[in-house]
Amino acid sequence: xxxxxxxxxxxxxxxxxxxxxxxxxxxxxxxxxxxxxxxxxxxxxxxxxxxxxxxxxxxxxxxxxxxxxxxxxxxxxxxxxxxxxxx
Numbered sequence: 434x435x436x437x438x439x440x441x442x443x444x445x446x447x448x449x450x451x452x453x454x455x456x457x458x459x460x461x462x463x464x465x466x467x468x469x470x471x472x473x474x475x476x477x478x479x480x481x482x483x484x485x486x487x488x489x490x491x492x493x494x495x496x497x498x499x500x501x502x503x504x505x506x507x508x509x510x511x512x513x514x515x516x517x518x519x520x
Contacts, residue, residue, distance in 0.1 A: 439491070442492065446488055446489070446490055450485045451504060453480070453503065454480045455478060455481070455500050456478040456501040460496050461494050466484075466487060467484055
């Protein structure tokens with residue numbers, strides 16, 4: 434986890450192959466990911482699943498902003514065990 438300070442209109446880019454949660458701590462940010470545009474105000478958050486080959490863009494709008502960036506884990510996959518039958 435880390436905090437990303439952004440000046441007005443400053444743009445930051447991330448590799449989309451890592452799942453993340455973004456929390457807008459101050460200001461307002463525009464997020465673009467996989468053809469989706471999101472606007473977050475202070476106190477709002479958004480989570481991104483990992484998608485290889487995609488870029489995540491975050492930009493401060495209408496003034497300076499601060500975003501907390503947290504890596505999240507991929508969804509857990511339940512182990513599949515083979516069934517054994519006795520006859």
